[in-house]
Structures are given as structure tokens and as C-alpha cells.
Amino acid sequence: MIEFKNIHKSFEDVHAVDDVSLRIEEGELFGFIGPDGAGKTTLFRMLNSLLIPDEGQINLFGLDPVKEYKKVRQIIGYMPGKFSLYYDLSIEENLQFFATVFGTTIEENYHLIEDIYKQIEPFKKRPAGKLSGGMKQKLALSCALIHKPRLLLLDEPTTGVDAVSRREFWEMLQKLKEKGITIVVSTPYMDEAGLCDRVALMQNGKIHAVAPPSEIVSQFSDPLYTIKVKNNYKSLQALRQWEFCENVYPFGETLHYLDKRNNVSADVIEAYLSSQQLTFDKVEMIQPDIEDCFIALTHNVG
Amino acid sequence: MRILLALLQKEFLQIFRNRTMLPLIFVMPLVQLIILVNAATMDMKNISITVADMDLSSTSRLLINKLEASPFFKLEELSINKEDAIDRLQDNKTDVVIFIPNKLEADVNREGIGKMQIITDAIDASKAQLSFGYLSNMIRELNLSIAINQQSLPNLNQIKSEALYWFNPELNYKYYMLPAIMAILVTIIGMFLSALNLVREKEVGTAEQINVTPIRKSHFIIGKLVPFLIIGLLELTLALLVAKILYDLPVNGSLLVLYTFAFIYLVAVLGIGLLISTKSQTQQQVMMLSFFFLLVFVLLSGAFTSVDNMPYIAQKLNRLNPLYYFMNVIRMVLIKGAGFSDVFLEIRSTLVIAIISVSLAVFSYRKTT
Ligand SMILES: Nc1ncnc2c1ncn2[C@@H]1O[C@H](COP(=O)(O)OP(=O)(O)OP(=O)(O)O)[C@@H](O)[C@H]1O
Numbered sequence: 321m322i323e324f325k326n327i328h329k330s331f332e333d334v335h336a337v338d339d340v341s342l343r344i345e346e347g348e349l350f351g352f353i354g355p356d357g358a359g360k361t362t363l364f365r366m367l368n369s370l371l372i373p374d375e376g377q378i379n380l381f382g383l384d385p386v387k388e389y390k391k392v393r394q395i396i397g398y399m400p401g402k403f404s405l406y407y408d409l410s411i412e413e414n415l416q417f418f419a420t421v422f423g424t425t426i427e428e429n430y431h432l433i434e435d436i437y438k439q440i441e442p443f444k445k446r447p448a449g450k451l452s453g454g455m456k457q458k459l460a461l462s463c464a465l466i467h468k469p470r471l472l473l474l475d476e477p478t479t480g481v482d483a484v485s486r487r488e489f490w491e492m493l494q495k496l497k498e499k500g501i502t503i504v505v506s507t508p509y510m511d512e513a514g515l516c517d518r519v520a521l522m523q524n525g526k527i528h529a530v531a532p533p534s535e536i537v538s539q540f541s542d543p544l545y546t547i548k549v550k551n552n553y554k555s556l557q558a559l560r561q562w563e564f565c566e567n568v569y570p571f572g573e574t575l576h577y578l579d580k581r582n583n584v585s586a587d588v589i590e591a592y593l594s595s596q597q598l599t600f601d602k603v604e605m606i607q608p609d610i611e612d613c614f615i616a617l618t619h620n621v622g
Numbered sequence: 623m624r625i626l627l628a629l630l631q632k633e634f635l636q637i638f639r640n641r642t643m644l645p646l647i648f649v650m651p652l653v654q655l656i657i658l659v660n661a662a663t664m665d666m667k668n669i670s671i672t673v674a675d676m677d678l679s680s681t682s683r684l685l686i687n688k689l690e691a692s693p694f695f696k697l698e699e700l701s702i703n704k705e706d707a708i709d710r711l712q713d714n715k716t717d718v719v720i721f722i723p724n725k726l727e728a729d730v731n732r733e734g735i736g737k738m739q740i741i742t743d744a745i746d747a748s749k750a751q752l753s754f755g756y757l758s759n760m761i762r763e764l765n766l767s768i769a770i771n772q773q774s775l776p777n778l779n780q781i782k783s784e785a786l787y788w789f790n791p792e793l794n795y796k797y798y799m800l801p802a803i804m805a806i807l808v809t810i811i812g813m814f815l816s817a818l819n820l821v822r823e824k825e826v827g828t829a830e831q832i833n834v835t836p837i838r839k840s841h842f843i844i845g846k847l848v849p850f851l852i853i854g855l856l857e858l859t860l861a862l863l864v865a866k867i868l869y870d871l872p873v874n875g876s877l878l879v880l881y882t883f884a885f886i887y888l889v890a891v892l893g894i895g896l897l898i899s900t901k902s903q904t905q906q907q908v909m910m911l912s913f914f915f916l917l918v919f920v921l922l923s924g925a926f927t928s929v930d931n932m933p934y935i936a937q938k939l940n941r942l943n944p945l946y947y948f949m950n951v952i953r954m955v956l957i958k959g960a961g962f963s964d965v966f967l968e969i970r971s972t973l974v975i976a977i978i979s980v981s982l983a984v985f986s987y988r989k990t991t
């Protein structure tokens with residue numbers, strides 16, 4: 321079990337992590353979802369002993385990362401957001417180096433990385449700096465796993481990786497989870513939230529919600545409408561002016577709209593748009609996804 | 623131990639794969655020794671000299687003959703009066719003026735002592751000093767030959783016994799500069815390469831990954847120290863070979879003494895380099911700081927000017943300057959043939975600096991912030 325208790329961390333005037341308390345169970349695949357600057361990296365660096373919290377306690381499987389950092393470093397496999405392996409060493413040399421440094425061998429824990437490493441093994445003589453984004457990510461994951469960590473801590477592992485590799489990567493995480501490794505991952509991509517057992521929505525150093533993704537979505541009770549219009553910008557302006565508008569925001573090609581009233585119908589919204597001389601294709605009630613929940617949660621706070 | 627070996631293996635792999643560093647390590651000594659030695663060496667031959675001879679006696683003739691015969695001096699003109707001679711000095715037409723008053727020989731014969739004046743252009747202080755040295759030597763020889771001629775007056779003249787050129791009889795300035803340049807070379811390689819290497823790990827982000835491993839700080843620092851220590855010693859060897867082949871540099875002392883000292887010295891400088899990089903975040907900061915230290919070390923060390931002529935405070939500061947000790951040791955060993963007992967003080971002081979700097983580097987390397 322991993323537990324954060326009232327964790328605070330500031331850098332000069334930035335309150336990067338602001339009173340974070342939460343619990344992650346052993347064996348969970350847990351996600352921190354939040355935009356740039358939310359404080360995900362700062363939180364991770366406190367968990368893995370690189371950063372000391374200003375206030376609060378962390379309990380990592382019964383260890384205190386501040387005092388027992390030596391033990392903590394043995395049981396965490398950390399993959400920083402930025403690729404941090406040696407560019408001038410080959411795939412094989414990097415893996416060998418990290419295995420030795422953790423007092424183990426590639427052979428000993430090969431079963432853990434086999435599925436992942438097999439995919440890059442044909443290029444094992446190639447310097448890490450010359451690998452594609454997806455290959456780098458697989459190598460970094462192999463290096464983070466080679467000492468059989470109890471906790472895998474992945475900071476934005478899929479940033480800058482193509483869609484196919486992203487999907488593959490999440491499949492790999494599912495398999496690792498089945499092997500009993502606790503996985504904590506951060507991502508700015510809302511669509512990846514659905515792949516976690518539980519997620520924490522984080523912004524400006526604060527946690528706004530912690531729940532399984534399905535629960536977060538089902539807690540969203542207000543009716544949500546998607547509006548397909550010709551002119552997104554003008555319609556957005558017009559809807560914002562409307563007295564009943566709770567929130568409206570661009571969502572991909574469309575706009576998502578929330579009304580203050582409980583029982584509006586699509587017709588009412590269409591009528592309003594027509595009255596503003598705006599042409600629209602379609603107004604339709606939809607099921608919210610994680611991103612809508614995130615926006616709703618942070619909107620209420622802001 | 624296995625961790626340390628893995629670290630060392632990693633460092634060596636990286637060094638041998640670095641396409642800019644390796645040539646630098648091996649080309650730099652050649653270029654420096656060829657160019658810098660010649661640039662830093664003052665040509666002590668052909669010092670232009672003007673003699674204002676008022677005496678026109680056999681004694682003054684003797685001196686002028688000696689000057690003409692000397693390879694160091696070029697006798698420009700025999701000027702009749704002192705003012706003309708001084709003008710020539712002021713117009714940069716000559717480097718040294720010798721003024722021989724008209725009763726020199728008479729005074730020598732009568733009172734046993736004669737006075738003459740040597741005026742040098744001291745803008746180039748070391749050149750002036752050296753010319754003065756040559757001339758005093760020459761006049762001393764002259765004194766002796768007069769004494770031989772006039773054996774009735776054995777206690778004839780004040781004899782200045784100047785021991786300036788004992789170890790460098792031909793006054794080969796290169797022999798003075800070569801060891802200095804070699805010492806500076808080894809310092810640059812040691813300090814810069816190690817410092818840049820460590821801060822690069824911070825910049826690239828690999829330090830972040832290293833910091834979450836169980837690698838001990840001391841192992842990490844030793845892993846950075848050993849490769850560059852070996853490279854520094856190789857560099858010294860290379861420089862010695864080049865100096866021997868190109869300039870026939872004498873090696874009068876024991877190389878064991880030199881290498882023992884160089885080993886301790888490199889640990890000290892590498893420690894300083896690593897300390898700089900633990901305190902820096904970017905390669906740029908490391909460059910600035912290393913340059914600052916290098917410049918101070920070199921200027922104080924006595925590479926180009928004699929430490930004895932430096933202000934008291936500079937002489938005191940030199941006690942903290944490892945390059946000052948290295949400069950002494952390398953010159954003493956190569957030129958004077960010094961042994962262990964002669965450089966004991968230097969070894970002891972440098973050892974203290976080495977222990978302090980490496981401990982500080984280990985201490986100030988932070989895995990956690
Ligand atoms: N070492 C530091 N010094 C100063 N400010 C920092 C430092 N590290 C983080 N911050 C600030 O703390 C806040 C949180 O940063 P953090 O890197 O934790 O966010 P993040 O959620 O990981 O964002 P990203 O998606 O951009 O990686 C930001 O405003 C950032 O500027």
C-alpha cells in the first residue's frame with residue numbers, strides 16, 4: 321500500500337503539490353491524470369526519494385522515502401518523463417548496466433521483461449540515442465523493470481509516442497499488472513485514464529477526484545450536449561453569453577455544452593442557436609467521458 | 623565492487639565512443655607543445671646591446687670583445703655618449719645600454735674597484751632580468767680574467783657569484799617553459815573533462831536515473847575520477863614523449879617521483895573539477911567556473927613569472943594552489959633531478975588538497991533535493 325498524507329511541495333512561489341492525500345493499493349494500476357504543470361512529476365519525485373516534501377508523510381509499502389531512501393530505491397522502477405538512459409551506450413549495454421547496478425543480472429529477471437525486450441532485441445547493438453520513440457520507451461521500461469521492482473513508477477511514458485505504440489504500451493502494462501507489480505503512471509491524455517483501475521484527477525497541485533474511471537463518469541449527473549456547428553468560435557461566444565449556460569468548451573471538432581437547468585432538451589438549444597443566426601448540423605445529448613468530468617471538476621474549482 | 627566496475631566500464635565505453643573528446647585528448651598536447659612553447663619562449667639570443675664607452679681602455683675593450691663573442695648579444699653600436707645610448711633605448715632600437723665611465727680602468731687599477739652602469743628596458747621584465755643576469759655573469763668572468771692578469775692584486779674586485787643558470791647552463795628558456803606547459807595541459811584535461819562529464823549527466827537527465835539506483839555517491843564520484851586520472855597520466859606521458867622528441871627535454875630526475883606526484887595532483891584537480899560540476903547545472907556554468915579556477919591557478923603558479931617576485935598575498939595563496947606545487951615538482955624533477963625527499967612538502971600539501979577536494983565533491987553531490 322502506498323499512502324500520501326497531506327503532502328506539500330513548493331518551488332519558490334509555485335505551490336507545485338498542494339495538500340495531496342491519497343492511497344494506492346498494492347497490485348493496482350493507478351493513474352494520475354492532469355495537464356502540464358499539474359504537479360505529477362513533483363509528486364513522483366517525492367515518492368521515489370529524489371525530492372523531500374515540505375510537509376506531510378509518504379508511506380511506501382511501510383517505508384518512508386525520506387528516511388529509508390536506500391530501501392526505497394531498491395523496490396522502485398522509475399521511468400522519468402524525459403528519456404534518461406545513456407544515448408551513447410547500446411540497448412544491451414544500458415540494460416546490462418542497470419542490472420549490475422541493482423545487483424542483479426539480465427538472466428535472473430529476463431522473464432519479467434521478455435515480452436517487451438524481445439521487440440527491441442534485434443537492435444540490441446544500436447546506441448540508445450538512435451532508437452525511435454517507441455523503442456526508447458520499451459528500453460526504458462525494460463531498464464526500469466530489470467531489478468524486479470515492487471512498484472513501477474512511470475512519468476508520462478506515452479508522451480511523444482505514436483498511437484499504435486501507445487496502445488501496445490498499455491497492453492504491456494496490463495500484463496505487468498497481472499504479474500503482481502503495482503503500477504503508478506501519469507499522463508496528460510484523458511483517453512488513457514479509462515485503462516487504469518483508478519485515477520486521480522490533478523490540477524494546480526491539487527487532487528480533485530480519486531475513483532475508478534467508470535465511477536468518475538457515472539458521478540457526472542448533468543446532461544451534456546454535443547453541438548456540431550459551422551463556426552465554432554462564434555457559437556462558443558454566443559453560448560457563453562447565454563444566461564443558462566453552465567459551461568461550454570471545444571471538444572475535438574465539436575462543442576460540449578452544459579446547461580444550468582436540469583431538464584432542457586436539444587430543441588431549446590437549437591432554438592437559441594437559430595435566434596443567434598448560427599447554423600448548426602446537430603445538437604445531441606451524449607454520455608460524458610473522463611475529459612468532460614475533468615473539465616467539470618476543475619471548472620467548479622476555478 | 624561490481625557496481626564500481628560497472629560504472630568504470632560505462633565511463634570508458636562512453637569516452638572511447640566520444641568522437642570529439644578522444645582526438646582532443648591526443649591532439650591537444652602536440653599542438654600545445656609545438657605552438658605554445660614557441661610562443662611562450664623568449665628568444666634570449668640576439669639581445670640588442672649598445673655600449674657607451676667613455677673609457678676606451680683595454681679593460682673596456684675586453685668587455686666589448688666578450689660581448690661580441692657572446693651568442694646572446696648583438697652589439698648594435700658603440701655610441702660615444704650616454705645620452706645617445708639612452709635615446710636608442712627609448713626608441714626601442716636597443717634592449718640594453720652599458721655605460722662605461724672614462725676612469726674605469728684607472729679606478730680598477732688604483733682602488734681595486736670600478737663602476738659601470740647597465741640600463742635595461744624593463745617593460746619586458748623577464749627579458750630585462752635575464753639580460754641583466756647574463757651581463758653580470760659576463761662581468762664576473764671579466765673580473766676573473768683581470769684578476770689573472772694582475773696577480774699582484776688577488777682581491778681585486780667584488781665578485782658577484784650569480785647561480786641563476788645552474789640547471790639550465792645554456793639558458794634554454796624552453797626547458798623552463800616546457801614543464802610548465804605540460805603541467806597546464808594535464809590540469810586542463812583533468813579539470814575540464816571530468817567536470818563537463820558529470821554536469822552532462824545532469825543536463826541530459828541520466829543523473830535522474832542514476833539517482834534512483836542504489837549506486838553510492840562515493841562510487842559514482844570514483845567512477846568519474848578513475849578514468850580521467852588514467853587519461854591525465856597518459857596525457858603526461860604523451861607530453862613527455864613529445865617534449866623529448868621535439869625539444870630533447872632533459873629528464874634528470876626519477877619518473878617515479880614525477881608520476882607519484884602527478885597521480886596525487888590529478889586526484890586533487892579532478893576533485894576540484896567534480897566539485898565545480900556538482901555545484902553547477904549546465905555545461906556553460908562549468909566552463910565559466912573551470913576557466914576562472916584554471917586562470918587563477920596558472921597565473922599564480924609561477925608558470926610564466928617567478929613566484930618569488932609576486933606580492934606576499936599571492937605567495938600565501940599559492941599554498942592552496944595545487945598547480946603551484948606541480949609546477950615546482952615537474953621543474954625540479956625534470957631539470958634539477960629532484961628525488962622524493964626534495965618534493966616531500968609538495969607531495970604532502972597536494973595530498974591534503976586532494977583529500978579535501980574529493981571529500982567535498984562526494985559530500986556535495988546530491989542525489990536528493
Ligand atoms: N525544480 C523546480 N523548480 C521550480 N519550479 C518547479 C520545479 N519543478 C517543478 N516546478 C514547478 O512546479 C509545477 C508542477 O510541475 P510538475 O513538473 O510537477 O508538473 P507536471 O504535472 O509533471 O507537468 P508536465 O506535464 O509538464 O510534466 C510547475 O509549475 C513547475 O513549473
Ligand SMILES: [Mg+2]
Pocket residue numbers: 360361362401475476
Ligand atoms: Mg511532468
